[in-house]
Amino acid sequence: MQQRVLKVHHDDNVGVALANLSAGENVELDGHTYRLPSAVPAKHKFATVDLQPGDPIYMYGVLVGKATEPIPKGGWINTKNVHHAAGDFHVGTRHTDWVRPDTKNFADRTFNGYHRADGSVGTANYWVVIPMVFCENRNLQVLQQALVEDLGYGRNRTYQDQARQLIELYKAGKAVEDILQADLRADYGQAGHAHRLFPNVDGIKFLVHDGGCGGTRDDARALCGLLAGYITHPNVAGATVLSLGCQNAQVSILEEEIARRSPHFSKPLYVLEQQKIGKESALLSEAIRQTFAGLMLANANHRAPAGLDKLCIGLECGGSDGFSGISANPAIGYTSDLLVSLGGSVILSEFPELCGVEQNLSDRCVTEDLATQFGSLMRAYNDRAKAVGSGFDMNPSPGNIKDGLITDAIKSAGAAKKGGTSPVADVLDYPNKVTRPGLNLLCTPGNDVESTTAEVGAGANIVLFTTGLGTPTGNPITPVVKISSNTALFERMRDIIDIDTGTIIEGKETIRQAGERILDYVISVASGETTVAAVRHGQDDFILWKRGVSL
Incomplete structure (x- = not known):
């Protein structure tokens, strides 16, 4: 039987509904029984303790909000009873020790790429x-x-062909009702x-x-x-x-x-x-x-074998939901750790969506100078946003909120899981280029296309893009692998989604297994053996960031 509720971190005082929970239902979590006074939609959270106005709310082990009214144990956490809050941060002690993942399944793997004169290797040409x-x-x-x-x-001419079919029906004297019910022929071959x-x-x-x-x-x-x-x-x-x-x-x-x-x-x-x-x-x-x-x-130019250390993966999320931070994002976080252990590079961007987890990332910077640079970029960005009345707390979109990401800190704590657990090797301001292997932090907006455009400009030759609601985003020159946080989305939008990690929510797969499966897929894409949906559809999104305020 599928698990119905989850506590993400032992310090959390909220639980996550993995399925729609009914009012009056009793749920078991960590040896405790909670009777729910109201329904809790799937992907949303409920309190595991009685909360009073001003009480802190913790998820992923960090401060993500504060109660604005009394919330009983088992009560639904929503925008009416919680507002955004995030912990402050400072340059502290370095915490760069980490548990490297087992890379034996990938130690001798290569991909077939395009070797350039500067030593880099492309996944496309x-x-x-x-x-x-x-x-x-x-x-x-x-x-x-x-x-x-x-x-x-x-590009595929299917839709032009369908328009021509409608033109022929119109010329034949068909009525509007006939047009609306016409069975249009479709040939989706490329x-x-x-x-x-x-x-x-x-x-x-x-x-x-x-x-x-x-x-x-x-x-x-x-x-x-x-x-x-x-x-x-x-x-x-x-x-x-x-x-x-x-x-x-x-x-x-x-x-x-x-x-x-x-x-x-x-x-x-x-x-x-x-x-x-x-x-x-x-x-x-x-x-x-x-x-x-x-x-x-x-x-x-021709493809030739290259080591996985020549991969530079951009980590992106868009149209996120309440499952993104517990399935798709930690899955690609494990993929990130695998690649870092193999000598490759990964890019974590979207600075408005790192609000509340700054201390963890700051402590993971390999030098104090990098930690200081990260803090300066975060504060300067947030100050610019506040100056025009739009701080980081206004980042979650209506779709995010509807699906359980009710504060920026909740969204950020889940989004940061994309970066895995490795030390931060470098901190880059937009639009600089990655020059060091390992985890790189790149200052970009949270806007999907602006951030993806910037990651590719920084050198990402593959982008892993997680989504809980569905988005067709792609890039002109770099394959963007679309990864769903839940299986319902994967089944509903299979034409634009490449990989499903809803298997983690359903208990069919661990984060480690999903992360390894994603790296296998990346190698196939990097070798030109698999064409991702965004490339098939010609999704060539390219938007520059003008350094104004964009969340």
Whole structure:
């Protein structure tokens, strides 16, 4: 019989409902019986002690809120009787000892990747086309129309075909009722590598954005840093860059940022400036010619075996629910610990979703300087948010709250589980690049796409993305593996979810078993053997962070 309730940490004074619990029901937890005065929805929490206004509430062993009214033992914890609270933090003693996971099942494993001149290894092989400023976005769209379809990178045409079927029905004189009930034919097959002119190139990606001019000079520098992260990324073979010429984000700044990340940069890079070239037609013709030549060079790359230490995994969550912190997040946390033990790198970002667990992460920093840097970034970010009336406490979305994440600290304590238990090797400000193996903390918003975009810019060649509610988020150049926290979601949205960890909630699998299963899957994806849902659907989300307040 499936367990119905759970206590996550021995210091907690709340229990978690693993199924819908009815009013008047008796539940057993850690040798105690609780009679529930009201129903508690699955994924939500109930008090294990009587609480009075102002009493602290603990989950995952940390402060996550305070009661605002009396809550009886067994009472449902919700937004009406609890508000956000989090513990303060300081630079304390280093606690960098940790229990390494057993890696014997992966000690001799490799993946087949694309080896780059700087020693990095890609899990894919893309050509990117990048605008220095939003004024060039239309020209990117023209290039996309000119190149993508004929080179064999067109997306599935199922939906165009369905529209044509409806057009034929309309021409045949069918009524609205007939249209609404029409049984549309669907062919969801995709063109394989055989249809590509360049079989070793996974695609041409167009990184459309709304930056480059206006804003601050810091915004321009950050944009150039982010774009440099993509150009130097191991999943990228080369790039075409379109510049207008007069924008804040100058090509010279981009070149500086490329040199910072790759001092001996040698990939093909074609830069075209419209105000120098003159006619738009001349710009586009030259961009097509140079991009085609670049694709010929990129096609000369082939996959070859590489050690797992060449993997850099981004850790992300979005559309989280009350199960995320006890299934999907700790599962990829175990995957993270496995990879760190094997010499690889992992990135934990989303700083608004680390509120309340700062002390633990600060203590795990390998040096006091890193702990100080982490604390400074967290405080500065929260202060900027408060200055415009939107502190970290306003981070949970309506979907989060509906599914049990009623305070930012509850959400954060569960989200931090993605980072496992290893020491923090480095702390990075946006949009810097990972240079050290181990667990890296990267300052980004909690916004799914902004954070994922930044993690890839920092070097992530695979992203593990957990979700409890479902999200189609992907990235133009890095496979984003979607992992569900509950089996109901996996069954309902199988077309966009790759892995189910609801097996942990159901007692069918341990966190360790799920973590090892996820690493097996990562190796298959990194080798090009498995295509994740976000890639199949062409989910190429790319949003830069302008360092304003985004939670």
